Amino acid sequence: MADMEDDDLLDALGVEAAPTKAGAHTKLEERLIAGFEDILRFVETNGRVPQHGEDRDIFERLYAVRLDRLRGMPEARELLASLDASGLLSGPVAAVVAVDSLDDEDLLAELGVDAPADDEDITQLRHVSSYADRQTAEEIANRARCEDFDNFQPLFEQVERDIQSGQRKTLRFGRDASVEQGNFFILDGQIAYVAEVGKAARTPNGESNARLLVIFSNGTESNLLERSLQRALYKDETGRRITDPDNGPLFGDTIEPEDIESGTIYVLRSQSDHPYVSEHRELIHKIGVTGGKVETRIAGAKDDATYLLAGVDIVATYKLAHINRTKLENLFHKIFAPAQLNLTIEDRFGKPVKPREWFLVPLHVIDEAVNRIRDGSITSMSYDPTTATLRKQPE
Incomplete structure (x- = not known):
């Protein structure tokens, strides 16, 4: 077999060798x-x-x-x-x-595009501005004097005061790319206010695109498309979204690995038949934060020592935006540390486990804590287990 030519081998296998056309x-x-x-x-x-x-x-x-x-x-x-x-x-x-x-x-x-070098693929264009990008730049640059700027100037002044006081934050554009009437952004060093949003139209690729009236803090205005504003904010390295005063990020404007655009604070009550849990069931609560569905998070509770190896009931949920999961959970643990459940159970392998995130705290106090998180006053509070209340920390 080793001495057989290719044609002989193909013939032995019953395969006809087809002649190859050269050129x-x-x-x-x-x-x-x-x-x-x-x-x-x-x-x-x-x-x-x-x-x-x-x-x-x-x-x-x-x-x-x-x-x-x-x-x-x-x-x-x-x-x-x-x-x-x-x-x-x-x-x-x-x-x-x-x-x-x-x-x-x-x-x-x-078409206005430089030809690629000999060793480049013609479909791999580099350093080429698309038509959409050129159109965006023209729209952003094409601003006119805002004739009724006096009506808007107080809004810009208030936003600046809110940013300085920490009531509003500036976030890198992209975490939330929506554009709605009343939104504030920072574009090219100017605060931009979306004063009007026109009727949305469909682009050739099926996306929604509305005409906007955007007022800038330097007294100019521009009628540009929603997609154009979004593209400009993406391309501007200093482009920012300015949050609403009651919906700002909880812990500053730096995006960290544990940041989630929106999330849920959830409060659980255990179905465990442990004697201590049964006796204090109405007071024992687990507090956590998730960026997904709470139901998915607790699906395997009865097999997880973190959940006391038992099913759980969802007794309260709270929606928040721009949350750093780790910092928020740590804040809850710090506030309610004096009431942390001191309970050790054995996991499925007989190993002793002391679950965290369970506290002897009435549900109405947790509700108060969440409301104080929303208005920013939680950082000055601490929990007093003797009176089961939140109290202002001494200066």
Whole structure:
């Protein structure tokens, strides 16, 4: 077997060796085939032929002009006939550019894009501003004097005071990319106020896009699209969202690994039949924070020593925004530390475990603590287990 030639081996296996055609196509023909295959992949992916227009993706425009060029070349239609099952090459040629004289590099130049180097893939464009980005820059730059700025100036002054006092925070734009009437942002060093939001329209890709009236703290205004404002805030390294005074981040404006955009404080009551738990069931509560569903978090409670190896009842939940999970849980533990449950149980393997996050605290006191978190007064409070109340710490 080792001495058999390839043809002999194929023959022994019952396989006929097909002769290989060398140089079946010229380089130009191979390029035409490859270019048409790009168009076919676009049609298969998008369900339509590529179209012209400045609102189209740069490569869709490239494929549209390429298709026009192929339609105008009889030799190309003949070469590609076996691939053109859907009859793409029989369509009309759009009179957009003189396609007969353009190759891909010329076309990119026609579209305002530098041609790639010889060792670069033509589909990997670098340092190219998209049409949307150019449109955004024009809209942001195209500001007019706000004739009734006196009506808005007090709003900007109040926002600045709120930021200085800590009632409002500035967050890097992106954690929450929504834009609503009444929102404040920082863009290009100016505070931007969304004064009006027009009726939303649909973009070609199906996204909602509304026209906005945005007032800037330097006394100018701009009628720009919602998507344009979002893109500008994303691109501006100093772009920020200014939070509402009653919904700001709990622990500052630095994004940390445990930060969650929104979350739930949950309070649980144990179904354990442990004698001490049974006796004080109405007072023993577990306090935690989750960024997901509470039901998912407690799904395996009866098998987890953290939950006293028993099912639990959800007795209260509170929705908050811009929470640092770790810091918030630590804050609860610090406040209610004098009432932490001192109970040791054995886990499923007989190992002693002292569960945390369980406290002998009435539910109404937990409710008060959450409300104080919302208004910012919790940091000056401590829990007195002798009276079961929150008390202001001495100065």
